[in-house]
Every structure is written in structure tokens, then in C-alpha cells.
Amino acid sequence: MSAGAAQGVLGVVAALGVVLALAPVPRVAGRARAAGVAVMIAAWAGTMLTLLPEGARTRLERPAWAAAAVAGALVAVAAGLVVGRVAWAHPTAWFLALGLTLPVRIPVPLGGDTRNLLLPLYVVIAVGLLGWADAARRGAARDPRSPLDLPLAAMVGFSLASLAWSVDREEGAVKVVFFYIPFALLYLVVAAWWPRARAARTLALATIGLAIPVALLAVWQFQSHELLLNDRLQKANAYSSFFRANSIFFDPNILGRFLVVAMLAVVAIAWIRRGSPRTLAACGLVLLPLCAGLAVSFSRSSCLMLIVGLVLMAAWAFGTRRTAAATLALALLLGGAAFAASGNVRRALTDTKRMNKVSEGRFDLMRGGVDIWREAPVAGSGLGGFETQYEKTLTQKERGRIRVVISHNAPITVLSELGAIGAALLAWLVVATAFVVHRRARGVGGIPGWVAWTMLATMAGILVHTLLYSALFEDPYNWVLLAGAIAVTGAGARELATRDGDGIAAAEG
Secondary structure: OOHHHHHHHHHHHHHHHHHHHHOOOOOOHHHHHHHHHHHHHHHHHHHHHHHOOHHHHHHHOOHHHHHHHHHHHHHHHHHHHHHHHHHHHOHHHHHHHHHHHOOOOEEEEEOOEEEEEOHHHHHHHHHHHHHHHHHHHOOOOOOOOOOOHHHHHHHHHHHHHHHHOOOOHHHHHHHHHHHHHHHHHHHHHHHHHHHHOOHHHHHHHHHHHHHHHHHHHHHHHHHHOOOOOOHHHHHHHHOOOOOOOOOOOOOHHHHHHHHHHHHHHHHHHHHHOOOOHHHHHHHHHHHHHHHHHHHHHOOHHHHHHHHHHHHHHHHHHHOHHHHHHHHHHHHHHHHHHHHHHOHHHHHHHHOHHHHHHHOOOHHHHHHHHHHHHHHOOOOOOOOOOHHHHHHHOOOHHHHHHOOOOOOOOHHHHHHHHHHHHHHHHHHHHHHHHHHHHHHHHHHHOHHHHHHHHHHHHHHHHHHHHHHHHOOOOOOHHHHHHHHHHHHOOOOOHHHHHHHHHHHHHHHHO
16 A cells, blocks of 8 residues: 555544544543544554655564564653653643643654654653553543534544545645644643643743743844744845844744743733732733844734734723723724825735735735635645645746745635535634633633633634634644633632632742
8 A cells, every 4th residue: 555545544544533532422431532542643653654764664664673663662652651650640740841842843854845843742742641541540530521522523533534535645644643643632631631730820931931032032033143943034034124033933923923822821920910019020021022022023923913812811801892992992093003104004905916915925825725625615635735736726937936835824724625614614613612711711700710711812813823824733832722721611620720820929929
């Protein structure tokens, strides 16, 4: 069987595993979840093998190499079980490791290209999964369930199954191996570990603590005009009217997204401790380098994400009507002033060609995605198929001129790759998330409600960011926030989240 055919079959197998692990199954829920996780891991391992270079696959067909690989895997699992058991006894430490590894990407050559992969995060996920499995074997772990499990299972399961008809199975397999399966497992693990730790406090402080040096590095890059990891951006900056920093990330927009997540966490802490002048002063000082880092990223999509997140948080804090009135007034005042004072702003808002140029061709990419969808309107071109299909729509001259052929709009990507079915499933997941988290946050109130609402506001901001950058399901923060928002409003939520809030206050104050 060829690698492509194997990837198609394994995609369907992985989809079955996701459905078993997430879909509610009466009476046998625990056994079904365990079986689903096992199937997902088996499909992940098989798909990973298809991505290995031909030489490596040939070696693994030899008995000695195969035996060595199996022995290595067993040793890794044994070591992971030991570390996982220790971590299970100290769950807050596991969340600290999670918070520190969530944004860390390492360039790895793969399939003739360099991919920025979350290698440290995969280790943390594996430790968490093994620790949870060991605790479940001993009867010491709970089986977390969420009202969002079903829409998530439908969306992720259909995405994985689409590998069977994908026009670019290798690209789809990369997404399956390095994003969809690991992050679906991450969602389950976070939900299982959350009630045992001061998770919200730990994740917030780890994110903020990491964001400060990341932002300062970006400011230094802006001053020195020296970048890391992205030679293409370095060359583009030489011909640009402004210099964009990327800090430890490949893309300035990912830098901006990360900093906004940290900024919203700082604002959440400030609201919890609004009666403490020392905490408010500390939060203000922390925001200074984060704002500076966001500014030198020149990421407009990240600024829009920040606005959306702050508006939603203000709606909780000050009421929906007052927030809507203030937002509308500021938009009219600042937008009207910019429109009146700047000819560039007027041209960008009234000239579609100018708008497309300002957005670096994003509108062309969106139109291309819609054209791709028209060719396969029901089920799409399959996971990972956007780039291949979009290149087919370009003339020879356009291929030499256009540098970016990767979709920068998540809903359009879903529409083109998964068709109307995928778009409907995405809409179901988004609406269900908003409805469930909003209802549960309002129901529990207090600190737990505020924490859950902040997570929902952050997810909404990321969703808006993906309208101009994509990377919705490829962002691990979404999966952690989704699991956390449900866990923090679940059974014992008030005691747990109040403890988190008090812990934040102690750390900040």
C-alpha cells in the first residue's frame, strides 16, 4: 500500500478513535474513551511512519531496526509513566510545564520543507496522558465529560476522515500528526487534570512570565534590526517602510497573538484584584513591555484580537449596554478622525484593490478559497488541500509573482477543505462553545464565572485573528482554553476558581 493510501485509511481510523473518545456513550463511557484514545494513538503512530523519509522507512522494515525502534518506544513509555506518576502527584507543576511550552516552536525539516513544530509541548502532552492513564488504572482519575465533546468530536472526526479524499494527503497527514491528534489528546488531558491543580493561576502566570522576555526580545530586534528564524521576513523588512519583529516565533502575527493572550490574562488578574493598588500597579507595569512587543510586531490582526477580547471582558465587567455604547462611540470618534485625516485610510476603505494590497493579498486568497469550494461544495478537497488547489487556479505568471498560497482565513479554509459539511460543523462548534460557556459562566458567577468568561473572550479573539491569519485548530491555546472554560465552571468550580483567584492575588500582591 502506498503512503498516500495508508494515510487515507489511517485518517478514517483516527476519526473513529476521536468519536469513541469524545462522543457520549451510555454505560460504557469510560471504556469507550480508553479505547478511543488507544485507537487515536495507534493511528497517530501509523501516520507518523508514513511521513518518514523513504530511507528511514526502509530501515524500519529490517528486523533489527524494527526491534530497536520498539525497544526505544517501550523505554520512552516506561520513563513517561514514571514522570507521569510524579506529575500526577504534583499537578500544578504539570500545568506550569504546559504553560511554558504552549508557545514554543522549533524548526524541523519535514517533507522537503521546514516546519515550526511544538516539540516540547508534545512531551508535556505525553507525560500528562501517561500520568492520567496510570491514575485511571489505579482508580484515582476521573473521566471528564463536557457538553462540547459531541460538536468537537464531529468537527475533528470529519476533518480526520477527510484525509481519505484529500488532494494533498501528505500535508493533511502533517496536520493530523502534529496538530489534530495531539491537541485532541491535550483537550482530554487538560480536562482530566484541571480539577486537581491551581490550573488557571499557573497557566496565567506562566504565560505572562514567558511573554515579558519574549516582548523585550521583540523590542530589541526592532532596535537592532536583527531577527531570528525567518530570513524571508528579514529580507522583506529591508524593502518595507517599517521593521516587523518576530521574537522567538517565525511569524510576527503569532508573536502578536501570544502577547495578546498574555495581555488579556493580565487584565483578568487586574479585575480580580481591582481593590489592591499594588496589584493594579504591577499589572500596569507588566503591560508596558507587552504593549511594546505588540507594537513592533505590526500585527493588525493581533490588535483586532485584543480589541475583541477587551470588549467582551468589558461587557462582563461593566454591562453589555454600556460597553456597546462606549465601543460604538470610540469607533465613530477614532475611525471618523482617521478617515478624515488620512488619505491612505480612505483609499484602503474605499478601494478594493488598495485593501487587498494593504492586507497582503488576503482577499485574493479568500476568493480563491471560495472558488476551490465550488469545485467540491459538499465535502471539500480534504484536509490540507487548500494550497494544492489554490496553486492550480494560478497562471504561470501569477505563480512566479505570488509568494503566499497558504490560506489566511480559517472559515474559508474549512469551507474549501471540508465543504459545506465542515463549515456547518464548525458553526455548530463555535455557537455551542459560546452558548455553553456563557450560560455556565453566568450561572456560577464570581471568580469562576470571570475566569471562564475571560477564556471565552480569548477564544473569540483568536477566532477573529484567524479570519486574517488562520491557524484555528493548529493553535494549542484554543484547546486548553476550551477544556479549561468547561472545567472551571464544572462541579466544585466555585471553590477551585476562587482558590485560583486567591493564588493569583498572592503571587501578584
